[in-house]
Amino acid sequence: MNSGITFTPDFDSASVYVMSVYQQNVTTIWSHFTQSDLLALWWAPKPWKCETVKHEFFEKGTWLYVMLGPDGEKQFAKAQYGEIKPNSEMAVWFHRG
Template sequence: MNNIVFNTDLHHATIFVMKIFDAKGEEVWNYFTNSELLDSWWAPKPWKCETQKMNFENGGTWNYAMVSPENEKHFARIDYEEINPNRSIAWSDYFCDEKGIKNLEFPTTNWLIGFTGVEEGVKLTVNLHFASEKEMNAILEMGFEEGFKATLNQLEEILKK
C-alpha cells in the first residue's frame, strides 16, 4: 500500500494528510461524493458507515452514523461549504445526534480535501483545521490518526478491485 503522510502542527492546530492512489481522478472523487460508495469505506473496520441523508452540493449536508459491530451508533454531520468538481471539497464536520443537531461537547473540524492528478494516479491531500490545539488533541486522542489511515487504506483496497 502507498504510504500515508500524516503530519500534525500543534502551533497552528492543523493536520495534513496525503496519500497517492493508483486510480483515475474521477473514480476517487466519486468515492467522496456518492453516499453508497462512501458507506463502503468511510468507517474503520469492523465499524461501518451508514448514510442517513446526503445532499452533495454547496450548502448541502451529509448525515451519517458510524456503526459498531454491536450496532452502537455515533452520529456525525458534514456541512459542504465549497465544492469544485474533481478538484476540491471544503467541509466542516462534527458529532451530532440522530437528527443532525450538533453535540457541543466535541469540536468542529474544518476540512479542505484536494484531488490532484499525478503520474501515479491521484494525490489526495487533506488539510484539517481546528479552533485550538486542545480541540485538535481531543480528536487525536479519540484515535483519529489510526482510524483515518485505516479508512484510506480500505479505500485503496476497494480501488484496486
C-alpha cells in the same frame, strides 16, 4: 508514520486541512466521496459500518450519517460542504452528534 496523508493545522481558525494523494483515476476517487452508496463502503473503520441518512453533495449541502459498531454502538455525525471544485477539491466540516 508515513500514511500518505498530510495534516496541516491552522490554530487561528481552529481547523485542520487534510490532503491525500491516491494512485487512481480522479473520477473514480471523486465518485467514492460524492456518491453515498460508495462512500459507505469505505468511510467507517472495520469492523464498523457507515450508513447515510441524508446526502446533499453540493455547496452548503449536508451529509448526515451514523457509524454502526459491531456491538450495537451508534455514533451520529454531520458533514457540511463548503466550496466544491468537481474532480479536484472540496471543503468539508465535520460535527459529532
